[in-house]
Amino acid sequence: MLFADVILPLPLHDTFTYEVPPEMESDIKRGCRVVVPFGTKKIYTAIVMKVHGERPDFDVIKPIKELLETTPIATEKQLQFWEWISKYYICSMGDVYKAAIPGSLKPKDEQAIREKNRRRKNILGDAFLSDDITCLSPLSEAQGKAYDEICTSFETHKTTLLHGVTSSGKTEIYIHLIDKYLKEGKQVLYLLPEIALTTQITERLERVFHDRMGVYHSKFTDAQRVAVYQKQLSDEPFQLILGVRSSVFLPFNNLGLVIVDEEHETSYKQQDPAPRYHARNAALVLANMFGAHTLLGTATPSFEVYHAARKDRYGYVQLNQRYKDIQLPTIQIVDLKEARSKRKMKGAFSFELIDAIREALENKEQVILFQNRRGYSNFIECKNCGWVPRCEHCDVSLTYHKKTDQLTCHYCGYTYKLPEKCPACEEKHFANKGLGTEKVEDQIKDIFPEATTLRMDLDTTRSRTSYENIINEFADHKADILIGTQMVTKGLDFDNVSIVGILDADHLLHQPDFRSYERTFHTLSQVAGRAGRKHRQGKVFLQTRNADSDIIQQIVNNDYWGMFFQQMTERKDFHYPPFYRLIDVYLRHRDNQLLGHLADDMAERLRNVFGNRVLGPDCPPVSRIQSLYIRKIMIKIEHGASIEKVRNVLTAIQNQMLEQTVAHGLTIHYDVDPM
Ligand SMILES: [Zn+2]
Numbered sequence: 148m149l150f151a152d153v154i155l156p157l158p159l160h161d162t163f164t165y166e167v168p169p170e171m172e173s174d175i176k177r178g179c180r181v182v183v184p185f186g187t188k189k190i191y192t193a194i195v196m197k198v199h200g201e202r203p204d205f206d207v208i209k210p211i212k213e214l215l216e217t218t219p220i221a222t223e224k225q226l227q228f229w230e231w232i233s234k235y236y237i238c239s240m241g242d243v244y245k246a247a248i249p250g251s252l253k254p255k256d257e258q259a260i261r262e263k264n265r266r267r268k269n270i271l272g273d274a275f276l277s278d279d280i281t282c283l284s285p286l287s288e289a290q291g292k293a294y295d296e297i298c299t300s301f302e303t304h305k306t307t308l309l310h311g312v313t314s315s316g317k318t319e320i321y322i323h324l325i326d327k328y329l330k331e332g333k334q335v336l337y338l339l340p341e342i343a344l345t346t347q348i349t350e351r352l353e354r355v356f357h358d359r360m361g362v363y364h365s366k367f368t369d370a371q372r373v374a375v376y377q378k379q380l381s382d383e384p385f386q387l388i389l390g391v392r393s394s395v396f397l398p399f400n401n402l403g404l405v406i407v408d409e410e411h412e413t414s415y416k417q418q419d420p421a422p423r424y425h426a427r428n429a430a431l432v433l434a435n436m437f438g439a440h441t442l443l444g445t446a447t448p449s450f451e452v453y454h455a456a457r458k459d460r461y462g463y464v465q466l467n468q469r470y471k472d473i474q475l476p477t478i479q480i481v482d483l484k485e486a487r488s489k490r491k492m493k494g495a496f497s498f499e500l501i502d503a504i505r506e507a508l509e510n511k512e513q514v515i516l517f518q519n520r521r522g523y524s525n526f527i528e529c530k531n532c533g534w535v536p537r538c539e540h541c542d543v544s545l546t547y548h549k550k551t552d553q554l555t556c557h558y559c560g561y562t563y564k565l566p567e568k569c570p571a572c573e574e575k576h577f578a579n580k581g582l583g584t585e586k587v588e589d590q591i592k593d594i595f596p597e598a599t600t601l602r603m604d605l606d607t608t609r610s611r612t613s614y615e616n617i618i619n620e621f622a623d624h625k626a627d628i629l630i631g632t633q634m635v636t637k638g639l640d641f642d643n644v645s646i647v648g649i650l651d652a653d654h655l656l657h658q659p660d661f662r663s664y665e666r667t668f669h670t671l672s673q674v675a676g677r678a679g680r681k682h683r684q685g686k687v688f689l690q691t692r693n694a695d696s697d698i699i700q701q702i703v704n705n706d707y708w709g710m711f712f713q714q715m716t717e718r719k720d721f722h723y724p725p726f727y728r729l730i731d732v733y734l735r736h737r738d739n740q741l742l743g744h745l746a747d748d749m750a751e752r753l754r755n756v757f758g759n760r761v762l763g764p765d766c767p768p769v770s771r772i773q774s775l776y777i778r779k780i781m782i783k784i785e786h787g788a789s790i791e792k793v794r795n796v797l798t799a800i801q802n803q804m805l806e807q808t809v810a811h812g813l814t815i816h817y818d819v820d821p822m
């Protein structure tokens with residue numbers, strides 16, 4: 148009699164053992180999916196982790212209902228990778244399984260799979276039309292030098308950082324590297340942050356690699372994702388995958404190179420739900436499993452990566468010259484304190500910025516305006532008594548969206564009607580506070596009624612096509628001004644943008660997070676990098692109330708090194724990454740008071756083991772989401788300490804906590820290396 152240990156798509160840490168019916172014995176393997184009963188009436192599709200002959204020690208062992216395939220759906224390497232994710236990020240294998248396998252990959256029989264594959268091949272054939280011209284453009288002298296240095300660096304370092312200023316033509320270097328690895332018969336994974344996966348880059352790569360390339364994107368339908376996944380399992384997989392963070396979960400058989408573009412991007416970190424993995428770090432582990440090389444590319448390296456390069460753990464290649472002689476833009480600071488006091492402002496715009504926009508429009512040039520908040524206003528306020536509408540389920544004020552005339556909670560997505568009168572004082576007048584992209588667009592239309600505008604934020608880019616349409620329309624100069632959140636910062640190259648306006652740099656600086664300066668530097672340098680035309684220098688207007696601060700000066704002077712050095716001293720003094728590893732422990736419960744006691748209890752237990760490495764519990768800035776109250780405990784662990792031991796202690800304490808009857812309804816989860 149055989150038994151199978153399986154993982155279920157549930158946040159449960161254990162595997163579950165089922166009996167293998169005799170007719171399945173010869174076909175069942177690790178990595179195959181099976182249909183199993185669970186509890187009294189539930190049915191799940193599970194993944195087999197182990198087939199063995201040891202009868203487990205319980206009375207009733209249920210049999211597997213159905214074996215879905217005889218060829219494993221997850222390869223041995225994938226399963227090992229899942230195990231690493233689950234252990235490192237302290238989440239269940241079920242969580243990893245849910246994230247790794249596209250949802251609808253649930254065909255009922257082999258015939259159906261073959262049939263679907265045939266149809267999918269047709270879809271793919273249409274989507275990636277191939278022609279025989281390979282457009283591998285020659286590299287400039289600076290690019291060629293960087294390319295050679297990367298190849299040399301790979302001889303001694305598995306991982307290398309390519310530190311190249313914005314618009315230095317990193318993509319062309321990637322293309323030449325990809326070509327080299329494909330010619331050696333190796334597979335390449337090219338990771339991009341979520342938002343940057345634009346037609347611009349896709350088309351550029353498709354022109355060179357044709358149907359050898361597959362794209363894996365979160366805005367693809369499930370069927371499209373399944374098609375790519377199936378193709379990677381087949382005998383003729385794509386040799387190049389261009390994708391977002393979840394593409395680290397695709398099957399590979401011969402991975403030779405991983406490229407992580409814009410490696411500093413925080414969107415590489417999955418926030419919710421589990422697994423809360425960092426795709427760059429996970430990709431490094433994946434590459435290591437294949438003995439593959441990894442190239443990390445960026446204009447503004449993350450501290451973790453730059454630190455590793457300085458310590459010679461990673462190779463380091465610099466590229467300081469912009470492509471096609473496009474000069475780095477000049478950055479002009481606009482002191483908002485002064486502009487306001489001298490009344491040299493119209494809405495959110497200083498007179499200097501307005502003049503520059505006017506000149507650009509007269510010259511038929513384009514403008515990008517950056518404001519990192521969507522919606523119309525951050526919140527509305529009763530003009531009479533100061534009442535502010537808040538979400539009923541979360542501890543946040545609601546954002547007003549003018550177009551829909553609704554109030555929206557940006558945490559749970561719940562929408563509310565704008566009240567006709569203030570529920571506190573019954574007055575009917577509300578004031579819009581704060582500045583969202585929608586309001587910026589309204590104001591600019593007031594100032595320049597003849598200019599055409601586009602807005603790019605989460606509200607205008609719900610679908611993949613809407614996002615691409617905005618980019619294409621702006622690239623084709625069908626609009627003069629592009630207004631956007633940080634989406635406009637991501638690796639987009641427009642030829643005709645001469646002016647970039649940063650409307651409020653302070654909002655970024657004042658985030659309550661130890662990374663806020665590093666992030667502000669990344670974001671603003673990237674935004675600024677969007678300005679610049681061929682043979683003509685672009686200009687950036689940076690509006691701030693902190694004109695004299697070090698960080699603003701460092702951004703203006705493009706002084707990455709100065710910013711890095713100053714911030715690293717603080718990181719070291721206060722025990723933050725990259726010197727220490729952070730683990731955030733989140734506790735959630737409906738009852739705020741009870742949660743307070745439980746969080747104190749857990750922190751106490753953690754202190755008994757980790758001592759003063761434990762901070763908190765604290766209420767996070769948003770301390771209630773979807774009716775659940777939240778407490779956070781932070782643990783700072785020395786680098787080099789065994790993550791396995793830490794995890795074992797955490798799991799043991801978690802079990803002690805959850806065993807208590809008083810803790811009923813408590814959930815605990817972890818965020819390892821939080822961003
Ligand atoms: Zn009121």
Ligand SMILES: [Zn+2]
Nearest residue numbers: 538541556559
């Ligand atoms: Zn809410």
